Amino acid sequence: VSSPPLTVGIVGGGQLGRMLALAGIPLGVRCVCVEPADVAPAAVAADVIRADYGDHAALGELARRCDVVTVELEHVDVDALGWLSERLTVHPAPQIVATVQDRLLEKQALRRAGVATATFAEPSACPTGYPGGTVVKRRLGGFDGRGQLRYDGSADALAAADELGGPCIVEEVVPFDRELSIVAARSVDGSVACYPVVENRHVDGILRETIAPAVAADQATAEELVRNLLSSWGYVGTIGVELFEVDGALLANEVAPRVHNSGHWTIEGSATSQFEQHVRAICGLPLGDVSTVGPSGMVNLLGGWPDPASVLALPHAHLHLYGKAPRPQRKVGHVTVVAPTVGQRDTTMAAVRVLMDVRRSSSSEDAVSAPPCPGGC
Ligand code: ATP
Ligand code: MG
Secondary structure, three states: OOOOOEEEEEEOOOHHHHHHHHHHHHHOEEEEEEOOOOOOHHHHOOEEEOOOOOOHHHHHHHHHHOOEEEEOOOOOOHHHHHHHHOOOEEOOOHHHHHHHOEHHHHHHHHHHOOOOEOOEEOHHHOOOOOOOOEEEEEOEOOOOOOOEEEEOOOOOHHHHHHHHOOOEEEEEOOOOOEEEEEEEEEOOOOOEEEOOOEEEEEEOOEEEEEEEOOOOOOHHHHHHHHHHHHHHHOOOEEEEEEEEEEOOEEEEEEEEOOOOHHHOOHHHHEOOOHHHHHHHHHOOOOOOOOOEOOOEEEEEEEOOOOOHHHHHOOOOEEEEEOOOOOOOOOEEEEEEEEOOOHHHHHHHHHHHHHHHHHHHHHOOOOOOOOOOOOOOO
16 A cells, blocks of 8 residues: 555445544545445445445445455454455455454453453353353354443342353452553554543443543553553554553453544544544554543443434534434434533533533433433432
């Protein structure tokens, strides 16, 4: 891969593909996605080949049209990526995607790279779980907290694995103080740029909000951890590492071999977004400046979106809608807040939350919360 104009192939055409393609346009980089769904959010900015991720005719077209191929989701057919990698460059390497899509191989690889994780085992080696709390997860295919069963203490791990179906991993529950993550990128020449550590707030196993940067997080340790991983894996592209902070120490929970939801704030909150950084990295271009513009935050729009005009009327708020049909708990957009001060950032984040509560209470499909009570009751 040399200099633009370049064409990047993306396996997947969802919102991450859309934001990657949008980031590529000013750089002279065009994207072509493979996506089986009827509606591909990436179609506004990329050509979309409508086919299964493993469809050979589609992959052949991708190989013909593109200079480099990447992924916007990890649950892809790794054999297809391997087939592509015999014809053109694939970043990150198919072997890395294969490793991180299997929670057992992922945790073993993290440990080999010297990265601490929760205690884990295969169900047969840990049939009664852990007395301090047990999570049984499917090794393959889970996301947004799906494919997991959680117990306060010990558990019948084999029965849980049966219920989940397919191979599973048993993990000890980490009594974390906060969930953090770090997004970083490594280019073809081995240079690395790390964004600030951010704090992530989940509801029902789904990322609800990100606060950037996280207050008083151990940036140096997180950076060392991710730099270690990137170089020992020979990784190229943007990566997201989810972390548990427990008594000040950091444990890695999982790795996303792609741009990450907790890095969406970088579109407005950083000199170079994680999407542009990924395009730069995989195309062999220099990495961009990762200076932060100001205190930032991101609110995921789950299940639907508030009145757009109300969001746009808020100072320091930036609306991103993905063009997806609303469905309960589905990520259909996000709002980024980048403000001159932490106080202004927090005020706008609170206002976005209220707008989402108003939306939820007025929508019949997933009315889960009580009506908002602006006066405080
Ligand atoms: P994602 O949407 O990030 O892809 P996922 O479904 O792949 O999520 P995890 O990130 O492993 O799964 O778990 C989802 C959430 O469940 C975590 O963010 C965390 O809140 C909780 N969790 C998972 N594993 C553990 C653990 N060992 N101890 C404590 N909490 C955990
Ligand atoms: Mg996760």
